[in-house]
Amino acid sequence: MSQDVAVSGEGVGETEPVVEKSAPLLQLKDVRKEFPLGGGLFSKPSAVVRAVDGVSLTVGEGETVGLVGESGCGKSTLGRMAIRLLPVTSGTVHFEGKDITSVPESTLRPLRRRMQIVFQDPMSALDPRMTIGESIGEGLHAHALVKSQDEADAKVATLLERVGLRKDQLRRHPHELSGGQRQRVVIARALAVNPRFIVCDEPVAALDVSIQAQIVNLLADLSEDLGLSYLFVAHDLSVVRFMSDRVAVMYLGRIVELADADAIYEEALHPYTQALLSAIPVPDPSAQRARERIVLSGDVPSPTAPPAGCSFHPRCSIAEKGLCDVERPLLRTLRKGHEVACHKAE
Amino acid sequence: MSDAPIAQEKAEPLLEVKDLRIAFATDEGELRAVDGVSFVVGAGEALGIVGESGCGKSVTSLAILRLLPEPAGKVVGGSVRFGGKDLLALSERAMQKVRGKEIAMIFQEPMTALNPVLTVGAQVSEGLRHHLGMSAAAARKRGIELLEKVGIPGPSERYDSYPHQLSGGMRQRVMIAIALACEPKLILADEPTTALDVTIQAQILDLLAQLRRDLGLSIVLITHDLGVVADFVDRVVVMYAGKVVEEAPVAALFAGPRHPYTRGLLKSVPGFGDNATRRRLPTIAGVVPNLRLLEKGCRFKDRCDERIARCDESEPELSAMGERHRAACFVAAAEGPR
Secondary structure (H helix, E strand, C coil): CCCCCCCCCCCCCCCCCCCCCCCCCEEEEEEEEEEECCCCCCCCCCEEEEEEEEEEEEEEECCCEEEEECCCCHHHHHHHHCCCCCCCCCEEEEEEECCCCCCCHHHHHHHHHCCEEEECCCHHHHHCCCCCCHHHHHHHHCCCCCHHHHHHHHHHHHHHHHHHHHHHHCCCCCCHHHHHHHHHHHHHHHHHCCCEEEECCCCCCCCCHHHHHHHHHHHHHHHHHCEEEEEEEECHHHHHHHCCCCEEEEECEEEEEEEEEEHHHCCCCCCHHHHHHHHHCCCCCEEEEEECCCCCCCCCCCCCCCCCCCCCCCHHCCCCCCCCCCCCCCCEEEEEEECCCCCCCC | CCCCCCCCCCCCCCCCEEEEEEEEECCCCCEEEEEEEEEEEECCCCCEEECCCCHHHHCCCCHHHHCCCCCCCCEEEEEEEEEEEHHHHHHHHHHHHHHCEEEEEECCCCHCCCCCCCCCHHHHHHHHHHHHCHHHHHHHHHHHHHHHHCCCCCHHHHHCCCHHHCCHHHHHHHHHHHHCCCCCCCCEEEEECHHHHHHHHHHHHHHHHHHHHHHEEEEEEEEHHHHHHHHHCCEEEEEECCEEEEEHHHHHHHHHHHHHHHHHHHHHHCCCCCCCCCCCCCCCCCCCCCCCCCCCCCCCCHHCCCCCCHHHHHHCCEEEEEECEEEEEEHHHHHHCC
């Protein structure tokens, strides 16, 4: 694999050189993650959860890929594996064209600067005893991006303004800020080291509606101004559509549909995607009450014992006996750039 | 507020909250979490109370059932009338006969609301035995019927399960079964679907709507999700910083919101109107004011783009904007009903 090492830019506003167009910034190939269940020091695990079961996905330069699905579908696990916060059980992860699947931590360390993560709950993502200036500045020192404390302070002040906070809030502690402000701090901390790729794991799920909109706009601005790529993990499909260029829908550890954001929302092909979209209540009483909704029966099956064949077939209204409960559908391209894993989709 | 809540078509509303004020004692002094809130709920009606964290919507529902964490939080003014009784004046003993029996509550997080060391059955049948004096055998039979009614598969086996053995959606169904056990007239549902996935949320909302039709229940649905409100309720009360800023029938509220806060809230929802893919959402600038440090005037003024001089001087009262539609805004009041 050819590699094009990016030169770090000075200052927050600069973007870094583009990797050659052919190689995507991030490439996941047939990635799997198994977690052993039960078992302890002296006993073997009783079962295995396949949290992610063979997922291939790319994120291009400056692209935002949305990853949606319900609790337990493996979307957060996939996000963590993308930046190797979790090792994969099998499959490969390439970042900037370089295979990072099993490189040692020392090789990974300089790359870490270019891949960051923003978590759902900023209160637990920030150290309560550190001032927000210290939290944001920590990465600058760790990666030796600044020579002096003064330089670090100046950079932190720029970052605070970039994310819509005031410079004088530098010495505050997380508990003195509101939820939205804390999430801005977490975003500033991720930006401090000039990343090119950020995994956003439910970045607005813990925030109020009016604050959600502010954070979503901030993330969109940053992606535009700095050319950042995001893997945007969320359960809220409206927010994902708003943010994403392409969207992948996950169910029980697998991608069931992958397409441009508009295509997913306007002509969803997988029955699960259709049900997911139809379950979002629309904030318009007449439209909401008039439209036909698909209400899925039952719960998501346990990932320890996924159903045979298509894992969605027990809840699917168009499942065909003898086909969907036997043979697992693979992702196939039905239209340009629109892939779906369903036997019945046309 | 001196004026009474909007009159119901029927004579006596089931629940009437009038000028309710709730204060919390904190280290930095008294905090007025709810400051003069009035609304009514008619028989068989579903009312939505909408607002963001800290607007006072949840403590209002706790105050109705007298479940505020006293002595830190207490009602310091107003009245709550339910079925002709003044709930705030009842003895604790009399109040226990109201809770669960006449008014039931569904909480957001079923895992924390259910007792982890008791079986589902023990919790569903508790009210039946306590309020209705049923025998253990009769309560079991009725409890299993209730689990079946809320759509739990294998109800007689699940009756002996513990909460941790159920999924989030199933736990919330158990909560609903407990709430329904004594056939209450009113259910207070505080963010009943917030902790659930969208497909499970759709199932639970469908269930609540169906139970409401079948049993003629009144429901107060407390939520931050405008989509859920649009789906489910007849009328909406919008709260901001401890006050009602707008109330209207659901169609009128979404078609013509009059308070700038309601408008901002509606506009900032992605996927609503032309918000689907525009890449920038309209936002409400700033944050909710600190309730301890409230200045004179309208509580929304610092975040409002329609602020006029009067907003700094006094606090707007609710005024009529149309049929059963009121908003607390000087600008809207000057424009009058549309």
